[in-house]
Amino acid sequence: MTGLTVKSPAFENNKFIPVKYTCDGDEINPSLTIEGIPQGTKTLALIVDDPDAPSGTFDHWIVWNIPPTGKIGENSVPGTQGLNSAGQHSYIGMCPPSGTHRYFFKVYALDTKLDLKPESTKKKDLEKAMHGHVLSKGELIGLYNRNR
Secondary structure, X not given: OOEOEEXXXXXXXXXXOOHHHEOOOOOOXXXXXXEOOOOOOOEEEEEEEEOOOOXXXXXXXXXXXXXXXXXXXXXOOOOEEOOOOOOOOOOOOEOOOOOOEEEEEXXXXXXXXXXXXXXXXXXXXXXXXXXXXXXXXXXXXXXXXXXX
């Protein structure tokens, strides 16, 4: 499986995410570019999560059926949104209670359009639906610390 290259003009891999995209700023999603999308890709899926959250991994954004154009715009709704860990169908900005947390922007190229109901879909449901349909994947890691 070839890898996708996921980038953002807002921050580099393993570097700090600007305040604008967090709970301390405008709380909007950063734009992303995705390179290396393979032939046969029908849609993309995106999972943004924080494995460093005190009570276990916190899901910030769950999106699927994103057109495979290679771009996700800033402050956008690029596809169908599932439930984040706050129980919302939206992007929720980074807001670690203490210390520096890592935020994984994981993009998946899929060979199908997914038939999921957004009102009840969580990350585990999306991961189950993607099983056997992932052509390629890639990730971008951003950092955030509220006291930096």
